[in-house]
Amino acid sequence: xxxxxxxxxxxxxxxxxxxxxxxxxxxxxxxxxxxxxxxxxxxxxxxxxxxxxxxxxxxxxxxxxxxxxxxxxxxxxxxxxxxxxxxxxxxxxxxxxxxxxxxxxxxxxxxxxxxxxxxxxxxxxxxxxxxxxxxxxxxxxxxxxxxxxxxxxxxxxxxxxxxxxxxxxxxxxxxxxxxxxxxxxxxxxxxxxxxxxxxxxxxxxxxxxxxxxxxxxxxxxxxxxxxxxxxxxxxxxxxxxxxxxxxxxxxxxxxxxxxxxxxxxxxxxxxxxxxxxxxxxxxxxxxxxxxxxxxxxxxxxxxxxxxxxxxxxxxxxxxxxxxx
Numbered sequence: 001x002x003x004x005x006x007x008x009x010x011x012x013x014x015x016x017x018x019x020x021x022x023x024x025x026x027x028x029x030x031x032x033x034x035x036x037x038x039x040x041x042x043x044x045x046x047x048x049x050x051x052x053x054x055x056x057x058x059x060x061x062x063x064x065x066x067x068x069x070x071x072x073x074x075x076x077x078x079x080x081x082x083x084x085x086x087x088x089x090x091x092x093x094x095x096x097x098x099x100x101x102x103x104x105x106x107x108x109x110x111x112x113x114x115x116x117x118x119x120x121x122x123x124x125x126x127x128x129x130x131x132x133x134x135x136x137x138x139x140x141x142x143x144x145x146x147x148x149x150x151x152x153x154x155x156x157x158x159x160x161x162x163x164x165x166x167x168x169x170x171x172x173x174x175x176x177x178x179x180x181x182x183x184x185x186x187x188x189x190x191x192x193x194x195x196x197x198x199x200x201x202x203x204x205x206x207x208x209x210x211x212x213x214x215x216x217x218x219x220x221x222x223x224x225x226x227x228x229x230x231x232x233x234x235x236x237x238x239x240x241x242x243x244x245x246x247x248x249x250x251x252x253x254x255x256x257x258x259x260x261x262x263x264x265x266x267x268x269x270x271x272x273x274x275x276x277x278x279x280x281x282x283x284x285x286x287x288x289x290x291x292x293x294x295x296x297x298x299x300x301x302x303x304x305x306x307x308x309x310x311x312x313x314x315x316x317x318x319x320x321x322x323x324x
Contacts, residue, residue, distance in 0.1 A: 001091060001263070002200040002221030003056035004036050011196035012038055012055050015189050021048065025073060034061045035074050041084070048078060048086040054184055056219075056226065059090025068096045075099050079292055086292045092285035093261065107298055109289040114274065114282035116262040122255035126248075129281025134244060137279075141245035147207045148249050152194050156203040160215045161187040163231035170234065185229075190217070204250055206242035214242040218250050225254035226263040247280055 050058030214232035
């Protein structure tokens with residue numbers, strides 16, 4: 001995946017407080033393994049991540065299919081580094097599970113992504129994997145005059161960011177939530193990604209006349225294209241089905257580049273998001289995020305989120321009364 005390439009790790013480090021700590025392994029049988037890894041902290045409070053939240057999938061990369069033994073070798077090594085927490089969000093299509101017995105507190109968090117099989121080429125995907133409703137939506141977008149532009153220029157980054165800002169307003173209820181969202185995702189992050197991982201990055205913008213209706217960011221590396229981020233103007237993208245045309249064109253491009261899969265990313269428990277992805281033929285890919293902790297940081301973070309939610313509810317209620 002593009003997430004496993006050096007340029008992506010450079011982007012993570014350029015935009016965040018993490019440092020490159022990737023590990024390379026040469027096995028007795030001559031095979032080579034790589035773990036894209038970043039670290040932060042010091043003095044016994046170091047955290048390791050492959051990769052940090054919001055920066056895609058990590059996990060073990062090999063020249064041939066990853067085996068359970070490969071994962072055990074890497075997991076044992078990384079667990080011995082003494083980090084206060086190590087987190088790994090692996091490629092959902094890598095079947096070898098991470099071991100649970102690492103002599104430390106190990107949490108396995110169940111997650112689900114959706115992945116589209118591109119084998120057979122685009123005509124096979126279009127005819128046999130897209131649902132009829134998806135094909136109808138694509139044709140409607142074309143009839144509505146939606147035009148798609150793609151590239152990795154700073155201009156398109158700014159167009160995408162403007163749409164993303166509007167999406168943050170729609171997704172988040174409350175000023176604190178919007179402020180946190182903008183800290184995690186924003187123009188500086190998108191510019192860093194293009195600056196460091198430019199050859200792998202493609203920004204797709206659907207235009208309705210002179211107005212951008214929707215946009216997505218895809219990342220291509222190896223034999224996979226990942227749908228990484230999306231944003232839209234709901235009142236434009238909804239009626240015109242602009243998002244369907246964007247994904248149709250990104251999927252066709254991935255097929256032409258020889259990719260075997262189109263990863264549509266984390267789905268979580270959202271039924272509507274799962275339904276949208278399944279219309280393109282993407283299938284659920286359950287996997288586990290592994291966290292190895294010396295301290296109960298996950299529980300502390302969950303408690304912090306609950307306290308934030310409790311603190312924000314009165315503010316949201318007051319804001320709602322003022323609007324009414």
